[in-house]
Amino acid sequence: MPSICRAVALCTVAFLALGSAAVRAADPISLQDMGSFHIGGRTVEVTGQPIKEIKFAPNGVPAKVDPNGSYVVEQMYVQYFIPQNKRGAVPLLLWHGGGLTGVTYETTPDGREGWLTDFLRRGWAVYNSDAMERGRSGWPAISPPIWTGEPVMVTPANAFERFRIGAGEGSWNADPSQRKSPPNHQFPVESIMQFGKQFAPRWLSTDEPVLRAYLEEVDKVCPCVILFHSQGGQFGFKAAQARPDKVKALIAVEPAEVGDFDKVAALANIPVLMVYGDFIAENARWTKIRERGGAFAAKIREAGGSVDIIDLPKAGITGNSHMMMMDRNNLQISGLINDWLAKRGLYQ
């Protein structure tokens, strides 16, 4: 073992990361099955709207379109890949964060491999979804609207400053050479505008139907492990609190929110791993988010549960942004998560 390894855990991480990135990416992926489905949703009735005549193409043949009638809304899109040689004990569900879609886990803005194929190559059956309202889940362009408020979409500049890709507020500049990131940052900052292509509008009033659709997925696919990120924090913890028998472990990647504090007892038998990146202490908002995560973990432990928290810099891994699944060392971190799952008996 190289002398740089001062702790067994760190060496394991480094070894896994080398193994995954260098060797396996060239191997073929053998799938027992792959596919997709839409789940959940409900029917809404639209009435009293005038009938339209629509040309669906510039020279198209006009068609009568009656906007009244039944629509299906609030469904969720799930895509799955089942490896031929399964090593994960149960399927792994990937739930992304706010303003994003399942693309979060597919690729990195600079075109490297994402966590989806990484976990698949490791032998996990992976279910990757687009949160209700976003991506291939669709959204209801009907009148009157069924959700309150306007959808929000952020700029790459906002993500740069808020996701700790840059060095906090004011670190963005229209001139790329003038943007400020910490010297040891891991995000591929030169591809920040490419990251912006992954952004999707989100409403701020849709938490309930988002969770409802996730619960439908849990009911269909689980028992499972759920890995969730950022906004997914509240959905991952709350889904497990609602279906404790179906969730075998939770991986909370920088959860921006947590579950219900008064229902922590439901998590007593579900091992939880929380992972946080770098530059949190320097950032007041992230310090509060990290504290809230820690408080929730303490509460779960009080209820008899098991929570491991990895603050990556304390484990010797520095420079990670909020988007660690896209950072340069993204496969080092998925290796760390896989290692933790193996120790919990969920991977062999």
Added chain:
Amino acid sequence: MPSICRAVALCTVAFLALGSAAVRAADPISLQDMGSFHIGGRTVEVTGQPIKEIKFAPNGVPAKVDPNGSYVVEQMYVQYFIPQNKRGAVPLLLWHGGGLTGVTYETTPDGREGWLTDFLRRGWAVYNSDAMERGRSGWPAISPPIWTGEPVMVTPANAFERFRIGAGEGSWNADPSQRKSPPNHQFPVESIMQFGKQFAPRWLSTDEPVLRAYLEEVDKVCPCVILFHSQGGQFGFKAAQARPDKVKALIAVEPAEVGDFDKVAALANIPVLMVYGDFIAENARWTKIRERGGAFAAKIREAGGSVDIIDLPKAGITGNSHMMMMDRNNLQISGLINDWLAKRGLYQ
């Protein structure tokens, strides 16, 4: 050969369909690679909007969000699957129709295998995209809006009547048992509301940026074969007219629109297959669409090009709707297409 086969072509079709549906679905899919990317897009500047303070979760830590600045818009999402044993001479690009996303090719509303995995199992490198503005391509929720008009979404009832799933106008009924479909219909009508979960809002003013993004895909991925459906008709033909050297064949599945009549010469060296389903003669709008397709084909032939048109009922295959990639005999039709590609030397 069974005596029911009156022509060699038909027997080949039946044989391929049996082979594909019954045998191959159980085999593993071995991938050399898979992944996704966003392509195209441009930057727009938003100015003069008030700064917001947003709580991204109900109990979240408020964040300042400045809606002003640079956004990336009009990009397109592409997901690709490269088989280990390639039999297609070039990649196969799948372009879906209006109000839908790449999910069109992934699955059927009743959960059978779609054309994406079918062509992949046959040995094609498949690139499946969401048209600019839809699905994982995202859409620009910015103010002021960059596109004119409101997005349109249709009801399952509209699709039922307009896509020849039902027996024309007036065939829908809120009571499923009272809906009228032709007796020999192939669409899984009992799953029409599940089909509705795949619907995505579309604008009627975005043809130019949609085509621009497709051209970016062609420039990145091709030489290729492009298979396109319905609204994709204009994009498939126009992309080939703009990049004739990069397109080795076109498969137009019920194109709702066609290319530029005054640029047919550009298609002279690109073999074209057009496929139309059943119940067209009974429907005035589809009769016009079919006639327009025929007129475009005639014009290409006049310019020295080669166009084959398959009207499925004339080939003995009856009951197909506009959504033939979801119909019960969907793999029979992909078999027919594959057979045509093999005859053009693009598959071995």
